[in-house]
Every structure is written in C-alpha cells, then in structure tokens.
Amino acid sequence: MVKQDSTLTVFVYDGTFDGLLTAVFDAYFRKTFPEMLLKEGDTMPLFYDNLFTVVTDEEKAGRVWRGLQKKLSSSALGCLTQSWLSELPHIGILLFRYMRKAIDAPCSIETNFADADVLELVQIWKKVDWERVRLLQFVRFQKAIDGTFFAAFEPTFNALPLTIPHFKDRFSDQKWLIYDMKRQYGYYYDLQQVITVYFDEESHLSHLITGLLDESLMDKDEKLFQQLWKTYFKSIAIKERLNPRKHKQDMPVRYWKYLTEKQR
Numbered sequence: 001m002v003k004q005d006s007t008l009t010v011f012v013y014d015g016t017f018d019g020l021l022t023a024v025f026d027a028y029f030r031k032t033f034p035e036m037l038l039k040e041g042d043t044m045p046l047f048y049d050n051l052f053t054v055v056t057d058e059e060k061a062g063r064v065w066r067g068l069q070k071k072l073s074s075s076a077l078g079c080l081t082q083s084w085l086s087e088l089p090h091i092g093i094l095l096f097r098y099m100r101k102a103i104d105a106p107c108s109i110e111t112n113f114a115d116a117d118v119l120e121l122v123q124i125w126k127k128v129d130w131e132r133v134r135l136l137q138f139v140r141f142q143k144a145i146d147g148t149f150f151a152a153f154e155p156t157f158n159a160l161p162l163t164i165p166h167f168k169d170r171f172s173d174q175k176w177l178i179y180d181m182k183r184q185y186g187y188y189y190d191l192q193q194v195i196t197v198y199f200d201e202e203s204h205l206s207h208l209i210t211g212l213l214d215e216s217l218m219d220k221d222e223k224l225f226q227q228l229w230k231t232y233f234k235s236i237a238i239k240e241r242l243n244p245r246k247h248k249q250d251m252p253v254r255y256w257k258y259l260t261e262k263q264r
Helices: 017-030 058-071 074-084 091-104 116-138 160-170 222-235 244-250 253-258
Strands: 009-013 036-039 050-053 149-153 176-180 185-189 194-198
Touching (some): 009 017, 017 074, 017 091, 091 116, 116 160
Parallel strands (some): 009 036
Antiparallel strands (some): 176 185, 185 194
16 A cells, blocks of 8 residues: 655734634635645745645634634734734744634633743743833833834834733823834824834934934934943943843843944
C-alpha cells in the first residue's frame, strides 16, 4: 500500500484581524482548514494543493467573535487581540489554530498550557504586554510652541494602541501627539478625542525623523525643563553603585535615543 502525501492548503487574507476572523468562518463553512495562512504579498510556497483567498467580511468576523465570547473569558479574548499586535510572521496561523481549538473544545482551553499553541500564545501576550509597560515607563514628552506635547517611540511590537487609554486619562487636560517612528503612525489628542494620524515618508518634519523636537519648535521653557531633568538624573546617580548591565536591563538601549536624560 502506497502512503499518500498530505495535502497543503493555503489561505491568503488581507492581514487584518477581521480578515483573520473571516478566514476562520470560511474554513468552517468550507470544511477546509489551512496548514498555511499568508498575508497578501507574502511569498507563496513552491508547492501547494489548495489555495483560497479570503475576502474580509465584517458580518462573518462578528459572528466568529461572538462565538469566541461564548467559549473564552474576557482576559483570554484580550490575549488574542493583544498577541495580534506582536506582528510576528506566524501569529496569524497560531491564532487561527487557537481559535479553532477554542471553538471545537467542550470546555475552555485557555489554561491548558500542555497545549503548545496555548502556551506560545500566552508567552507572546506577555512580551507584548511588557512592551506596553516599557512605553509607559519611558515616555518623555516635549512641549512644542503651540502647547502640544510630543513623544516618540520605536517599539519592537505594535503596543502603542494599548497605552492610549492611560495617556488619555492621565493627560486629559493637555494636547499631545504620541508617534510610533517604526510604523509611521501615531495618536493625537485634541482635548476632546483621540485621532489616529499618519505622516508619509516624504514628510520633512524633523521630529518625525529624529523623534526629538527641533529647538525652533520647542516651547520657551522646554529647553530649561530638559536641562533640569538631565541635571536631576545625573545628581541621583551614585558612581560607586553603577551597574551598566543592570541599567541596560532596566532601561533597554533601544529606548535611549528618545530619552531626555540620555541626550547630550
């Protein structure tokens, strides 16, 4: 008896979370489940047996999400959406497998850490959440001439959206713009609402290139405040107790170029 090779089914979607949920719906509807889930533009495998293109549908996505709400706790659902922000190459197919297991299982799978997919997803969630915490720790606002406070980040994971509720609550009485330099988007708060903003690569605004306000754009007191902060930072450092390795662990080098106290 000749053993047949297993088939390779590929789903291609638009790379959105709604697109992922639609892929789950279509897989159950077609009774065909993919071994590979690729975004539009990804390199296709050399050989595959079935190819299906997912067309994102908000109604289908909503039905899948409502189904997951019946199977998972709110914290587990948050784990799904937060892990999605990791932008890891395999996060789509990992979430797909997790959702399928959650739907098919007679009871909740969210604490079944013996399952490799469940364990990996929790580990990714922790990494993204730690990035959120880092952003909150290392925000350094610079006050512009018009009174707007500007801050820039370049996070490893797309964790900026997770910080916005904190900033809106904490700084509700001032205008601010927080910008992700890596992904070229940010959030602007105008004292009423938070607006997502984008700047194209042709923008000649220096602070969107360096992440630091040019002195000509600074509020008249900003330079003084920055100097006072640098002086304070240096004054509390005890040379005899300096531990460069520990310092880099607590304050990763990748954040330094956006920290006031690290500027010369």
